[in-house]
Amino acid sequence: MKRHAAGHAHPRDGKRKRPPSYAKSGRVSQACKTCATSKLKCDEEKPCRRCRDKKLVCDWHGGLDEMTPESPGQGSSYDDPDGQPEYPDPEARVFSPPVPSLGNFPASVENPPQSATPDFQMNGYLPETQTAQDPVSASYDAISPMLDHESGIFSVDGTFFPEFIPDALIPSLSRPNELDPSNHTQDYLHNLFDHSMQFDFDLTEVDFGLIDYFNAQGTTHPAPQPEAQSDVDRGIALGAEAYKRSSLSAWKPAREDHAFADQDDLSVPVAIDSPRSSRSDRQILPERLASGSRDLIFGMVLQTSDKANLPRIMKSFPSTDLIDGLMQDYFAQQSRQLDSFIHGPTFRPNEQSADMLTAVAAAGAVRSAIPTIRKLGYALMEVARLHMSVQYESDNRITRDLRPSQTFALVIDMGIWSGDGRRTEIAESFQQPLVTMLRRALRFRRSIYSTIVPSLDDSDEALEKKWRAWVEQESFKRLVHHLFLHDAQSAVMLNVNPLISYAELELPLPSIRALWDAKSAAAWRDVYITLGLLGTERQPSLVDCMRDMSRLQGGVDTQLAGFVLLQGISAMVSEYHRFNFISKGSSKHWNALVTNSRHQELSQALQRFRMVGYEWSEPPRSEVFLVYEMISMLLHMSLEELQLFAGKEDKREARRVYHSALEWINSIDSRRAVWHAGQVIRAAKAMPAGSLTGFLAVGVYYASLVFWSYSMVLKARNAKSGNPRSSGRTPQSSPTVLLDGEETISVQKFICLGCGRPALQGSQEPAFLSDPGQTMDIAKGLLRADASQDALPPLVQGLCQLMGDLGNAAKSD
Structure with a gap:
């Protein structure tokens, strides 16, 4: 390449000229007959050094005239052993069949093997038996690069490239979408390297630059990446930019903070x-x-x-x-x-x-x-x-007093759900002191709590005293369980370990809500008498209910106790994913049977909770169902990997988890997660307008993230496997499966067999998961609740912006 560049770096006067010498291995204007016959390097000075050393006659007059195209292993396009063709005069035809061959090639090929698009094509590589009338020669001429011998420029489909930059030329010459599928030129190039060449190599004098180039490039062009991969990369890049603009991104302190x-x-x-x-x-x-x-x-x-x-x-x-x-x-x-x-x-x-x-x-x-x-x-x-x-x-x-602890809980509660990175980080760091103070005060244990019940014989003063003592004790119980909920929910949002273990909450669960809402001591006593709670047995704790969920009845606040129990199961789900992360792959110390068994146990525990909920005196509230479906959804997916795939950190991390996402989409867990995500949307639709804030809003966002990831990864998988449904859409004849509706036979077929077109109920027509923009719009509509953007809490505003950006990233594909 350097010799060729040097040969064209000087003005032309209508005749091909070369510099008199070149630093490394100059190209001679004419080789002697002996060197040309042996295809070895010759000198400009005659007689040449090789002939003098070997004491041969150096005949350079007409040395090339006697080499006819019919001579085996020889051709007029070669004048030195480097394998570089000598270009004819500009007046000569560039493509003039028949073309002399480089070696002993077969005259014709029966059913040539199909190969990838070649790295480059040269007209000198065609077999000499082909003529201009041959279809192969004709098709080759249609796509072959035209060479301007004076300027050293290749022309491919009207695009001009310097001939001395093959690396830049190769991609342009291997456009599978633009080449004629019937073109068989690549087969001849394939055969060129599949047959034995009769070259007389002198290992001490031959320049192997061209051979090294062939070895490095290979005989076939590497398989092109699927188009869906570029779509995924584009979605990943836009998702990463969207996450950086959102309130969920990492906070970087500035001078004004x-x-x-x-x-x-x-x-x-x-x-x-x-x-x-x-x-x-x-x-x-x-x-x-x-x-x-x-x-x-x-x-x-x-x-x-x-x-x-x-x-x-x-x-x-x-x-x-x-x-x-x-x-x-x-x-x-x-x-x-x-x-x-x-x-x-x-x-x-x-x-x-x-x-x-x-x-x-x-x-x-x-x-x-x-x-x-x-x-x-x-x-x-x-x-x-x-x-x-x-x-x-x-x-x-005051570390043991009720009011300061309640004040502390209010402050960290406002900070963690503020939607501001600075306040969220400060609130996360301030949770530990409050947890430590309550734990050291034995507020997590049963022993510090006593049984306080009214009596019909109590005087007004004694009843008032009992009521206030009961209120303070009940306030501590509810404060501890509120802090447990806050800790578990913030751990899910921030994807960190919770500070409070579900196994250490042995204090009694909160009493029924009617007792808590009583506005006076007399009303409090009346509730006890009316509900027959005077002889109530020992109230269960969270640990007791996790052992036996049927104990979520009696004198406890079933709605709050069920909410707490779900968060305990949520902590178990997080533990399962962390253990599964360590044990998957080529782990030498952990058995996958353990994680599979744990997954099945957690799935059964969630099913038992659902059955127990139907036995409550009051059906579970919408927020309980929303959190239940959200935890069920998280069981069947890795939240951390899905967030990384959506651009939580950067594009490199998103591409790293792309293969894990492909494995997830090929399993039944992906369809189970999508089903539960649809049920999260269903529960959110039943919530009053404006009540989807805090952790509930985060749950809606995670559901939309499952829809987005499912659509993007499914599209990439189908395109990679050559599936005709590469757009991610199932055939129009497939039944529509409403994920936010009742569980039907079609839903079971979708989960087990992947049959049907998953969709959400839109305002006018179903919003299919193959269009992530529509599903994101539905989720955003639930959070907005017909309110203006400024009226929404900052966290909800940030989630709506993030979902909108992810939807736009999917639409750009």
């Missing part, structure tokens, strides 16, 4: 803080907030704020009515939650500490549909978090 960054939000505009818009019409608490209690909050804010922000905060700090309305809103929302852990009837705002009031007001504000109020809530949360450490350090006895 600090505890005082949100203090400007502590001042509220007058239009929002007006009496008409701030005071809530509902009064959930026994009393309204007094101005003195509001001043306690204001004083704590001034104490923890930066001096530069004090004038603005003092001028526009929220009024008493606004803070009271936010607190009333929080308890109103808590009354509808399964895991309520602050007792509203005994919560008197004017008797609480400033920390507690600030945290409760912040918890009500972050759930507001007004962005300004939400920002106020997160700013108040930062104030409460900073002040908590001062309180704990000033008096360590």
